[in-house]
Amino acid sequence: MFSILWGVVVVLFAFWALGLVLHIAGNLIHAVLLIAIALAIYNFLKVRDV
Incomplete structure (x- = not known):
């Protein structure tokens, strides 16, 4: 899932x-790019916390 998100961001x-x-x-x-970057940062921080 994480690699798919980075693919979408790219x-x-x-x-x-x-x-x-x-x-x-x-x-x-x-607007779509900002949403994608915000989701990527959120998922990155969420993965690091676990």
Whole structure:
């Protein structure tokens, strides 16, 4: 599950970079990227605590 989450974060980061360069999708991709990064950090801290 953890590797799948990192895969999603990497894909969203790539889309964010493309959107930033090509001005596609506006703020939507930024919001989705922030949610994905927040989930990744939450899961990383959750795994470390256990």
